[in-house]
Amino acid sequence: MMSASQKSYFHRVAEMTPTEFWINTALQADLEYYLYQGAVGNTSNPTHIPTALSNDKNMWYPVIDDILKSNFELTNDEVANLVLQKITSRSLSMFKPLYNQSKGKHGYVAIQGNPFTNEDLKLVIKESEVFSKLGENVAVKIQSTESGIKAVEYLTGQGLNTICTKGFSVAQGIAMAEAYERGLNKTDAAPVCYVVNIAGILDDYLNEKIRELGMSIDLSYIRYAGVSMNRKLYQIFKKNNYKARLMFGGSRQPYHFTDLVGGDVAITISPSQAKPLIDENPPVVTRIDVETPSDILKVLEEIPDFCKAYYEDELYPSEFKDFGPCVKFQKACEEGYMKTLSIIESRRRMVI
DSSP: OOOTTTSOHHHHHHHHSSOEEEEEOOOHHHHHHHHHTTOOEEEOOTTHHHHHHHHTHHHHHHHHHHHHHHOTTSOHHHHHHHHHHHHHHHHHHHHHHHHHHTTTSSOEEEEOOOGGGTTOHHHHHHHHHHHGGGOTTEEEEEESSHHHHHHHHHHHHTTOOEEEEOOOSHHHHHHHHHHHHHHHTTOSSOOOEEEEEEHHHHHHHHHHHHHHHTOOOOGGGGGGHHHHHHHHHHHHHHHHTOSSEEEEEOOSSTHHHHTTTTSSOEEEEOHHHHHHHHHHOOOOOOOTTOOOOHHHHHHHTTSHHHHHHHSTTSOOHHHHTTSHHHHHHHHHHHHHHHHHHHHHHHHHHHHO
């Protein structure tokens, strides 16, 4: 048995708090390493898939080639969907022992489909039903948008696990949690639902917006923006006793994890932010309930898009999709997906 001094940061977080550590990657070596380091779940998005294909090419290029040789008439989008399922299935098998040991509390793996069709409600539902057959520990990513609200309510009612992604505001988090509640009222099943709010990308977006608008705001204050948003949403989840599980994501700095530790939440971070925490092995400190200093909050409130993210009545569901950080993240996912299609097309030319 390891002594307290030998245990990694994430193992100690799990022992001392209800906070869950999830790893945000599709790379096989990363998954193996961070499972050992205490990750209890795995998320990824379309930006991770081409990285996995390129870095684990000895594993995935033969898969692409076999699909093309057997079904050359498939479009690149259809091949990409099948490859995504193969990648996810491997991750599901890696996390399944944890799922079994925890009796379904841990061990979930996310899957996210074609970002160009993620607002097509009928297609998203059909795709989600296919993805959900990959394993009982799979959770389908659904957009935190107006159409996503309908999708989560319906899929929950069908007993399917979901992760509400692309959340950058308190209003989105509330809307998705309430959609899940409505879905639960339509089923005797108990599917899980994680509602994601993304601090790091919000911070990136606000930095860009300040420069664009020429605002004379100390950029160091932005360090508090996403964290403040997440802390507020956490308090609302506790007050309203929502059944959905809150997940924080989009890490850009280790503090996007450490400043939110202590809550009954999941936090998904990338290897680039997780590794420094493992190396440093800092003390575990509960910070989820820390209040943002009023002078800093007052400065942040000068930024219109911070107010939209922070205050629950500043955004309507019809506005979610076009909220600045949502657009930024959507573009990144689309670019990642196009890289996947490019890889598939290059393999297609080689198997002709």
